[in-house]
Every structure is written in structure tokens, then in C-alpha cells.
Amino acid sequence: MQAPRTTASAALATCVLLTATACTSGSAGTSAAPAAPKLTTTTPVATGALDNVNWNLPMGEPTTLDPARVGDYSPSTVESNLCDPLLRLKADYSVGPGLASSWDQPDSTTLVLNLREGARFWNGHTMTADDVVASLERQRDPATQSVNITLFASVRSIEATGTHQVTVRFSKPDVLFLKSLANGFGAVSEASYVKKAGTSYGTAKGGLMCTGPFKLTSWKPGESITVRRNDAYWDASLEPKAKQVTFKFVTDSSTLAGALLSGQIDGSYEISSAAARTLRSSSAGTVYYGPSAQTNYLTATSPSSPLADPKIVQALSLVLDRDALIKNVYDGAAQKLKTFIPPFVWQKNEASSVYAKGYEALPAVPDADVDRAGKLVAEATTKRRSLSVAIPAGDQQSLQVLTFLQAGAKKIGISIVIKQLQPTQMAGLFYDPSLRKGLDATMVMGYVEIPEALSYAQLLTASDSLFNWTKYHNDKVTALLGEAQATVDPAKRAGLFTQAQALYTKDLPLVPIASPYERMFLNKRLSGAPASFAYINMPWAAYLGATGGAIS
The missing domain is CATH 3.90.76.10 (Dipeptide-binding Protein; Domain 1)
Structure with a gap:
């Protein structure tokens, strides 16, 4: 669900990085909608072999590669090439x-x-x-x-x-x-x-034993993870061209950009907007933009949070100039969202037209309206007017989004205090209630892992869900989603889901912000890797190879 970004560079004030228009969130005028980049799901088919590829994990070193416990960017990026799923x-x-x-x-x-x-x-x-x-x-x-x-x-x-x-x-x-x-x-x-590895399975000490196209050969904590080609791989149509892939853990955006430009690192998914700006004009390689199932939103962390009040949710949504936000924070590489599940999730579903119709019927993403937002705040049941919001320390994009929101919220009498948490604490708050104490909300950089919108909706709406922090409950939503999960017919299931979606979009205490497109950089000597967010759960490195003949 969640993947905290852990860039270690010092966070910069948003107004240094944003244009004057962006820093006037909630003003009457808005900037023109940014032009979306060209999206592709794949890169040109690789034709040559490679001795070694240096690949980066910008979210940092995984804590485990155990498939049963993998649920975040870094571990999934590695594990998906090691352990084949059914x-x-x-x-x-x-x-x-x-x-x-x-x-x-x-x-x-x-x-x-x-x-x-x-x-x-x-x-x-x-x-x-x-x-x-x-x-x-x-x-x-x-x-x-x-x-x-x-x-x-x-x-x-x-x-x-x-x-x-x-x-x-x-x-x-x-x-x-x-x-x-x-x-x-x-x-x-x-x-x-x-059984023999016990609780150390999936760690540097315990290792793994799977059937995937690569096998784990070395894990040097704090330094790198190395995987080597499985020459006896069962899928002859997907024999890896790369003999070895070495994963690095460069979390600083500017340091990563430099390493990609110099060729010290060959590629990376999830490069930052700042890195993309630097890299896309370089002759060192290509920045690819792909469709994505990622979703960014602000959500309450407890029932007592002011953000658990629907009026406050609506008010904060109304002070966000999302066109300016996408242009200046996401560098145009994102789409506005009516809810928290991106359309890419269901575009290949058997009932995609039903999902599309349901999404189209949702209320439009609102334009900034400070006057209306102020009236909603006055009508709110909660009287507390401050929000303590958590983000990962050094995560420039989340900091920029929140500073952007902070400026607009100030105009309607709401104070947003930004709390930058260390990576382990930030990751832990999603599972440990004690780590959410003193917090009112958090920025979520989540993603829908499978092509079934129902899966993510239930994470946030089910009464017994680990992630339903506000104790949200809507009998009709619960009934519709439960019935959908038990409905085999795709069109009927989609119809039930879209009915539930229309309801929770009105009263679920979260503020949809945007769905970032996938951003990947490939050195000019490489090709073949998928460019879409699907890489997170597919053996992407097995497609990776040289653009020409064999390269060491």
C-alpha cells in the first residue's frame, strides 16, 4: 500500500522550487493544465547480452525479500525477479x-x-x-x-x-x-x-530459494544486493540477457542523477521529478514515462484528527490548485484524480467500460475556491484548526505538496505542521498505532498492486482493515464491496464496485492529490525493461538487455 520515499538530501522550501503561480495555492487564478508526457508501457526490445547491470533502489535498502512480507517499492523491485508467482x-x-x-x-x-x-x-x-x-x-x-x-x-x-x-x-x-x-x-x-531458514528466510543471512529468472547470490547490508541469471530458468521465452544485476541504494536525488549521468548506475525506476528534469536532456540515456497504478493522497491517522471531519476534507481539497501542483511539483508527469484509485488499474479489466462509466460519473476534481473552503471550515464539527502531518524525512516531493497545501490552508484558518519522520518510523506508522500518536494525518504514496480496484478500496473502508485508521464505516459501502468480492461476473462486480465508489468518495476522510506517472531512466546501452508501474510485480530485469551486441 505504502512506499515511503527516503531521499536523504536537505528538503528545500517549496517556493524556491515552484513558480509564483504555484505558490499562490487557493488564489482565484490558476495556471494552465500542464501537457502530459508521452506514456509507454514498454521500451524497445533488447537484442544483446550484458555482463552486469547496476540498478538503483531510490527508496533505499529492503528490510526483507521474503515474498510473504514484501509490500513496498524496494523489496518488490528485487523480489519480483527472484520468486515467480503463480x-x-x-x-x-x-x-x-x-x-x-x-x-x-x-x-x-x-x-x-x-x-x-x-x-x-x-x-x-x-x-x-x-x-x-x-x-x-x-x-x-x-x-x-x-x-x-x-x-x-x-x-x-x-x-x-x-x-x-x-x-x-x-x-x-x-x-x-x-x-x-x-x-x-x-x-x-x-x-x-x-523450514530450515526459519525466521531468517528472506534476509541477508537466511537467503531465498525460488524459481525466478535470477537468483540471490550476495547481500551486503548497507551496500548492495547482487542477483545472477538462472541459466536453468523454466521459461525459455524469458531467458535473461543480463548475466548479473547489482542493486544499489542511492536515496539522494541529486546524487542519483549524477550517477546516472556518469554511467555509474545504469537505470532506476521512481526517479524524482528533479532528477527527470536533469536527465531528460542528457545524451547518457532516456527518461521513460509510463502509465501507473500509484496514488498520492492525504489521509487522517485517527478518528480524533480534524481531517476525519468531511467538511475539513472538502475545504482542504478546495485550496489545492491541482493544475499548478502537477505542473510544478510533479513536472507535469501526473494526472488529477477524482478518487484514490487511478484508472490504469482497471483499463485491462474485462469490464473496463463499466469502471470507466462509474469513474466519469464521479464529481469533477474541484477548482480552487478559497471562499467556499472557508465556509466549510466554519461549518465543521471539529473546532481544532491545526494538523500535524507526517512525511518521510528528505522526501522533497511530499514536502513540496504539503508546503503547497500549507499555504492554501493558512488562508482558511488551518495550520499544517509538517513532521518529517525517519524511514523506519515512517514505514512503521502504517502498521504500528503507537507510531501514529501525536499525528493527525500522513501523505500516502501508495499503489494498487493488482488489476482489481476492489482490493485497494477495501484496505481503506473495511472496518477490520489495518489501514482504516479513522474507523470509517458505511454499511452500504461494506455491503456493496463485500458483494462485489463474491461476484464472479466481471460486469456485475464492476457495477457493485462503482456504486460503492460513488458513496465513499463523498465521505471517506482523505484528500486525493494526484496519480504520478512512472518515471524510469535507462542508460543508452540498455533497453527492454517495461516502463509501466507493472514492473513492481513482474520479472522486469529478465527483459533487460543491450541495445546492440554483447556489452560488458
Whole structure:
């Protein structure tokens, strides 16, 4: 859900970086909407081999590569190339076969996964149905602390019903389980190796044992992670061209830009807007912009937060000049959002037209209107007029957004105090209520991991969700989303979801800000990597190669 940015450079005051127009958030006049960059889901197919690629993780070093516990940018960027899931996400955000070559649903509460024969772990051992069952059951055990444990709510049993077949039975229909098999939830590890590694599985000490196109060979804490090509990879159509990929942890935006310009680092996803400005005029490589399932919004962290009051939410939304914000903070590489789920999530869905119609019917993103915002503040039930908002320390983009909002909020009598938290504290507040004490809100840089909008909506609206910090509850929303999850027919499910979306868009205490496009830089010697946000859960490095012949 969340991925804190951890750029270590000193944060700059927004008005130094923004134009005069941008610094007048909430004023009557607005800047013209910025021209959106050209988006692409892929880069030109690579034709040559590579000895080594140096790739950066701008959010910093992962804390784990255990698929059961991976749920953030850095670990997912690495793990997606190591541990194959049962289903595979594609660059256009559609889903196809992975370690499950096919699947059947003989009835609405039974899922039969037909496993691919010939898939082997890096140690040469054959992947079996028992490994699949063990990988799933391990996540159902609370001791594992899996980020996916809620996906088992409707699961009755998971059984090996053949050497290469696994059958999952549900107490009620559940469409999310199948689609979620395309991320770390569906990744398969060797059962015997996991048992031996115990709680160190997925760490620098415990290592991994998976079937992916690359295998983990070295993890030097604080320095780098190295993966090498799996020469016995089961998918002959996706044999990696790169012999080795070394992941670096450069979190400072300007330092990263310099390393990319010099060729010390060959590429990176999630480069900052500032780095993109520097790099796109360089002959060192190319900045690619891709469609994205990322979402940025401001959300309350407790029921007592002033932001839990719908009037305050509406007022803050009305002091945001989003056109100026996107132009000056996101460098034009983002789109305005009516709600917190970007359209890219459902564009390849079987019922995309139903989702599109529902999204179109939502109220338009409001223009800045300080007078109306001030009236809403006067009508608000809460009388507290200050908000303490958390962002990751050094995250320039979030700081700019909040400073932008801070200026507008001041005009309607609301004080925004920005709290910059260290990376571990910022990441921890999403799971540990004690770390949210003293905070009223946080900037979320989230993303929808699978092509099913329902999955993210429930994270914020379900009464028992780990991320429903305001104890939001709407009986109708709960009923509609619950019914949607149990509805197999795509069009009916989409219809139920859009009804719920229309309701929670009115009363859920969060302020949608924007959906950033994916920003990736590739050195001129490289090509092939997907440019869309789908990289987060697909073996993107296996597509990476040289633009010409073999390059060392």
C-alpha cells in the first residue's frame, strides 16, 4: 500500500522550487493544465547480452525479500525477479499464467490451480504442489506476519490434489484470492528450505530459494544486493540477457542523477521529478514515462484528527490548485484524480467500460475556491484548526505538496505542521498505532498492486482493515464491496464496485492529490525493461538487455 520515499538530501522550501503561480495555492487564478508526457508501457526490445547491470533502489535498502512480507517499492523491485508467482502480471496491467499454467473454477467456491511441469528451484529441485501449499499456508500463519493474511478470510482449505495440482476451497466466492496470486502472495518458495531458514528466510543471512529468472547470490547490508541469471530458468521465452544485476541504494536525488549521468548506475525506476528534469536532456540515456497504478493522497491517522471531519476534507481539497501542483511539483508527469484509485488499474479489466462509466460519473476534481473552503471550515464539527502531518524525512516531493497545501490552508484558518519522520518510523506508522500518536494525518504514496480496484478500496473502508485508521464505516459501502468480492461476473462486480465508489468518495476522510506517472531512466546501452508501474510485480530485469551486441 505504502512506499515511503527516503531521499536523504536537505528538503528545500517549496517556493524556491515552484513558480509564483504555484505558490499562490487557493488564489482565484490558476495556471494552465500542464501537457502530459508521452506514456509507454514498454521500451524497445533488447537484442544483446550484458555482463552486469547496476540498478538503483531510490527508496533505499529492503528490510526483507521474503515474498510473504514484501509490500513496498524496494523489496518488490528485487523480489519480483527472484520468486515467480503463480500468476504473472504483464506490462499493461493484465494477468496471465505464471507457475500455474492454467486454472479452473468448477464452481464458485473452488479454485483448481494446474501447476507448470518442469519448473525448478535454483538448487535444481523440482517445484511440487506441496511447495505451493506450504507457501500459501505459511502466509496464513500469524507468526509469519504476512502482509497478505487478510486474503485468507474466505479460505476453507488448500490441498495438493495431484503432483502438479492444488485445489483451494472457499466458504464463499472470493475473486480477490485468484488475482492476488500475481504478486508476492502467489510466490512459491521451496518448503524444505523455508523450514530450515526459519525466521531468517528472506534476509541477508537466511537467503531465498525460488524459481525466478535470477537468483540471490550476495547481500551486503548497507551496500548492495547482487542477483545472477538462472541459466536453468523454466521459461525459455524469458531467458535473461543480463548475466548479473547489482542493486544499489542511492536515496539522494541529486546524487542519483549524477550517477546516472556518469554511467555509474545504469537505470532506476521512481526517479524524482528533479532528477527527470536533469536527465531528460542528457545524451547518457532516456527518461521513460509510463502509465501507473500509484496514488498520492492525504489521509487522517485517527478518528480524533480534524481531517476525519468531511467538511475539513472538502475545504482542504478546495485550496489545492491541482493544475499548478502537477505542473510544478510533479513536472507535469501526473494526472488529477477524482478518487484514490487511478484508472490504469482497471483499463485491462474485462469490464473496463463499466469502471470507466462509474469513474466519469464521479464529481469533477474541484477548482480552487478559497471562499467556499472557508465556509466549510466554519461549518465543521471539529473546532481544532491545526494538523500535524507526517512525511518521510528528505522526501522533497511530499514536502513540496504539503508546503503547497500549507499555504492554501493558512488562508482558511488551518495550520499544517509538517513532521518529517525517519524511514523506519515512517514505514512503521502504517502498521504500528503507537507510531501514529501525536499525528493527525500522513501523505500516502501508495499503489494498487493488482488489476482489481476492489482490493485497494477495501484496505481503506473495511472496518477490520489495518489501514482504516479513522474507523470509517458505511454499511452500504461494506455491503456493496463485500458483494462485489463474491461476484464472479466481471460486469456485475464492476457495477457493485462503482456504486460503492460513488458513496465513499463523498465521505471517506482523505484528500486525493494526484496519480504520478512512472518515471524510469535507462542508460543508452540498455533497453527492454517495461516502463509501466507493472514492473513492481513482474520479472522486469529478465527483459533487460543491450541495445546492440554483447556489452560488458
